[in-house]
Amino acid sequence: MASKETSNVSEEEKSEKNTNYNPKLDFFSEQFDPLLALRTPNVAIPIPEAKTYDNIHIFKSVLEGKPQAPAKSKKTEVPQTAPIERRWLPHQLPIQTKRKTFHKNIFTKMESAVGPLQFLKTCKDKRHxxxxxTRHSHDIRGYCLAYVVAFDKHWNLALEDVDEVWTRPKKRKIPALDSASKRGFRPKVLPPPITVIQTTKKTETCSRHVSQLLLRGEHIAYIVVIPDVKKE
Structure with a gap:
């Protein structure tokens, strides 16, 4: 009876093995799939003690009996007690400078004016x-008497209540603005009237009053303050 039972068990195990057999998981089969073997759990490896290699080229060289390069010995790392710091030379050290203050508009810039620009700030605040x-390309053109309203670092001036006096030649290639009406030209904004103060053989001195004037810094030659003369 016992022999019959053992024979029945062995036949059942064989039938189970035959049903669970997959040629793609058989290491000795021509249909072996290594990727499927890696993904399938509990796959029995024929030689568990076999040496592993980093890549297929080393494995191929071992099969062909080619000599291999000796493995590099790992150096023991010495623990660092202090953090690594770069050693700077004296001329490589950063230079400490003052941070520049950026102004949002011209009004805040005028309040912090220093040097010669502070002179204009005083004239603006005290209403001097x-x-x-003023100058042109080769000589002094004339002068302006006015009050400062605003200025910038380029010495561009916004003036008001301006009395302008300048000298111009009598014979001009380009006609002046006061002769525009004689040519039949009617501008939308009429310029202030010009009065001739003095004339010579070649030049004439003119004057006019302008309520507001923007004078560029490149046209300025010299600035002085007119002292207030109080009448007794």
Whole structure:
């Protein structure tokens, strides 16, 4: 009876093995799939003690009996007690400078004006009347008597209540603005009237009053403050 039972068990195990057999998981089969073997759990490896290699080229060289390079010995790392710091030379050290203050608009810039620009700030705050000599390409053109309203670092001036006096030649290639009406030209904004103060053989001195004037810094030659003369 016992022999019959053992024979029945062995036949059942064989039938189970035959039903669970997959040629793609058989290491000795031509249909072996290594990726499927890696993904399938509990796959029995024929030689568990076999040496592993980093890549297929080393494995191929071992099969062909080629000599291999000796493995590099790992150096023991010495623990660092202090953090690594870069050693700078004296001329490589950063230079400490003052941070520049950026102004949002021209009004805040005028409040922090220093040097020669502080002179304009004083004239603006104390309402001093100034005299500005203007120039052209080769000589002094004339002067302006006015009050400063605003200025910037380029010495561009916004003036008000301006009395302008300048000298111009009598014979001009380009006609002046006061002769525009003689040519039948009617501008939308009429310029202030010009009065001739003095004439010579070649030049004439003119004057006019302008309520507001923007004078560029490149046209300024000299600025002085006119002292207030109080009448007794």
């Amino acid at each position: 009347r100034i005299k500005i000599w």
